[in-house]
Amino acid sequence: MPKRRRNKKVKRYHRSFYSRGMKIKKALGILVLAVVVLGVAWLAAPYVLDWATHTWYTVVRDRDLPSSSEAASSEASSAVSSEAASSSSQAASSAASSEAASSRPEPVDGTAIRDGSWATVSLSALGDEASIRATAQTLASQGVTYALVPLKDTNGYIYYASAVPAASGSVAASVVDSALIASIFKEEGLVPVAGVAAFQDPVASYTDRSMAIQYSGDGNYLWLDAANAAAGGKAWLNPYAASAIQFVGDLVEELYNCGFEQVCLSAVQFPQSTSSKQSYGETGGVGRDGQLAADIAAWDARFAGRVTLWYEYPVSSCTGVSSTLGALPAQLGVKNLVISLPAGEAQDPAQLAQTVAQMKELGAQYVVVRDSETGSFY
Structure with a gap:
């Protein structure tokens, strides 16, 4: 298989x-x-x-x-x-x-002299910051350039808180804030001017008697410009006294530190009346006009470049030589002159213009003519 x-x-x-x-x-x-x-x-x-x-x-x-x-x-x-x-x-x-x-107004050069109108300011309108501001704005809107604030009068009262020793008895009960006034006025474009009465002072004369005109023959008494106090007599500061010149200058210095770069001095003169009972101490043979010229030169030198000083005189002192000055204001070296007009009296414009022209010919550089409220440059 x-x-x-x-x-x-x-x-x-x-x-x-x-x-x-x-x-x-x-x-x-x-x-x-x-x-x-x-x-x-x-x-x-x-x-x-x-x-x-x-x-x-x-x-x-x-x-x-x-x-x-x-x-x-x-x-x-x-x-x-x-x-x-x-x-x-x-x-x-x-x-x-x-x-x-x-x-806002351009900053004002405090010492520069500018063409413009003057106005005297009431102290009652300067009580607080709001009223100072409102007053300044009103003046500026009216075109005022110089605002004159009277801070020391011929009664001897000072209306700001002065710390000058010789003014210790002169400060009034009601005062204004001078530094605030100067500051706000400048902010509003005004030139603040402090008004100071110089030698016509019956208060400081007693605070420091070395500054006053003495009663001849008795150094314990001050000379009065009337028979006695009851008759309205008042003491005066002595234009020959170095202490009196220093005192006025110290007030100007104080106001400058408060912001006032322009000051108008009035009553830079001797009393109206003359008497053998007046004792001015050592005069060195200098006459009244020479002494006032020296006082003015001393203040001008002390405040050169810092304070512009104006000197105010009545029109009557500018039209003829009086015993209170011994010369015309411009002849005393006054460069910035304020001519005051009497209240309520009409003035001839042509004569007034002639007076202004004469003051300038004699050396015054700037002249202001004013009444009790306003003033204008010439």
Whole structure:
């Protein structure tokens, strides 16, 4: 019997045709592809969502919405508009501030002499900051340049808180804030001028008797400009006394420190009456006009470059030589002259102009003619 033929078994080998290096490259390729797909999906997601949302609202809900890109553009535009509005507002605010600053008066050179009208200011209008400001603004609106504030009168009273020792008995019960007045007046474009009566002072004469005109023959008594105090007699400071000259100068110094760079001195003179009972002490043979000229020169030298000093005299002292001066004001060395007119008396304009011209010919550089309330340059 023939042998049965057996089929040969085919041996199968499960061997990969990829090498190790090829496998690694394949894995890296798959990883890179996955990263690329994810990146594209990430970048496309906003637009896909935008399209889906827009489709939902327009097709399903029958509403129309701007796309997210349009909304973003709108937000950016809004932000730019807000920024522009803010910049515009800041610019407008800056312009308003500049306009307000430009509307303020230019700073005034305190010692400079300027052409302009004068006005005497009542102390009752200077009681507090608000009234000082209101008064200054009113004067400025009226075109006033110089505001004369009477801070020491011929009764010897001082209307600010003076700390000068010889003025200890002279300060009035009611005083004003001189520094505040000077400051506000300057801010409002005015030239503040302190008015100070010099030698006609019946108060300081008793505070420091060495400053006063003595009663001849008895040093215990002061000379009075009338028979006695009951008859209205008052003591005077002595223009020959160095202490009196120092006292007046110290008041000017004090007011300068308060902000007054211009001061108008009045009563720079001797008493009207003359008598053998007046004792002026050692005069050195100097006459009245010589002594007053020396006093004026001393004050001018002391305050040169710091304070502009004016000297006020009545028109009667400018039209003829009187015993109170011994000469015309301009002959005493007065450079800045204020001629005061008697209240209620009409003046001949031609004669007044002639008087002003004569004062200038004799050496006065600036002349102001004023009545009890106002004054003007000539």
